[in-house]
Amino acid sequence: MPVDDNIWNLNSSSDRQHTEAYGSTEIFDATNYTFPRQRIPHQMKEMARDHVLENTDFEIMGGYFSPVSDFYQKQGLAEAKHRVRMCELAVEKSSTWLMVDSWESLQTSYQRTAIVLDHFQYELNGADGEGGVKLKNGEYKPIKIMLLAGGDLVQSFAAPDVWATADLHHIIGKYGCLILERTGSDVYEFLLSHDVLYKHRRNVFVIKQLIYNDISSTKIRLFIRRGMSIKYLLPTAVIDYIYEQRLYTD
Numbered sequence: 001m002p003v004d005d006n007i008w009n010l011n012s013s014s015d016r017q018h019t020e021a022y023g024s025t026e027i028f029d030a031t032n033y034t035f036p037r038q039r040i041p042h043q044m045k046e047m048a049r050d051h052v053l054e055n056t057d058f059e060i061m062g063g064y065f066s067p068v069s070d071f072y073q074k075q076g077l078a079e080a081k082h083r084v085r086m087c088e089l090a091v092e093k094s095s096t097w098l099m100v101d102s103w104e105s106l107q108t109s110y111q112r113t114a115i116v117l118d119h120f121q122y123e124l125n126g127a128d129g130e131g132g133v134k135l136k137n138g139e140y141k142p143i144k145i146m147l148l149a150g151g152d153l154v155q156s157f158a159a160p161d162v163w164a165t166a167d168l169h170h171i172i173g174k175y176g177c178l179i180l181e182r183t184g185s186d187v188y189e190f191l192l193s194h195d196v197l198y199k200h201r202r203n204v205f206v207i208k209q210l211i212y213n214d215i216s217s218t219k220i221r222l223f224i225r226r227g228m229s230i231k232y233l234l235p236t237a238v239i240d241y242i243y244e245q246r247l248y249t250d
Contacts, residue, residue, distance in 0.1 A: 001064070001101045001120075002099045002101065042090065042098075045098065047210060049097070051205070052178070052205070056205070061097075064098075064120065065087045065099070065100045065101070066100075066103070067104065068083075068111075069106065069109070069110060071109050076221050076248070081105075082241075083105065084100060087100040088100050089238050090234075090235050090238050094235065101120070103116075103119055112167055114167040117171060120145050121175075125143055144175075144176070145175050146175055146177060146178055146205075149178070149179055150180050151179055151180060152182050155190055157197065158190070168196040169200070173196075175203075176203035176205070177197075177205070178205045178207060179191075179206050181206065183209075183212050183213070183214050187206050188206065191204060221248045224242065
């Protein structure tokens, strides 16, 4: 999986960097990621980063997009190779901390979110905890991995036959979840009513959305199919790629 050297050296001159006293380091995982994504949800990830740095003892080491494989079989999705490339184009020149991991997209079967998080755990912290971030004293500190999700995704936790209860305990209990508020969803009410989320509520962080919008990937794909402009809704490099590859026209 990609690891940007700049990510692991953020604030290297700070007394908080790589010290035992600082608390935990953290990696966001925006797993099961579909595309195209508009500009504003990328700003939501920046809001999540700001919230964590302002309100917790975590130090953000990086964030990953993990596009789903073709076996996700959601209507309207482009091939995984295209979605991976669009994610790369969206962040490679505009972010110092967001990266793309293609492991999930390359799998020959659909991977549940819990399995994808286990993949990040293995790659970043090692099978036996031998990985993580190296401290000044030579020891290694494990990286805390968390799922970054919108309020609409989290509400699907209550949908019948969508999420296995054991997986939800694994995702929220072992890793944790950063939940971005979405228009029309009451995250706090849902958190109170959902047994698994409430049980692991100290491992759940709700982030207030400061910029509201209802633009979605589905709407952008529809705009393309109808021949409507998507200028300024996506990074220019991504728009160029979509038209070059003739994506989402059928």
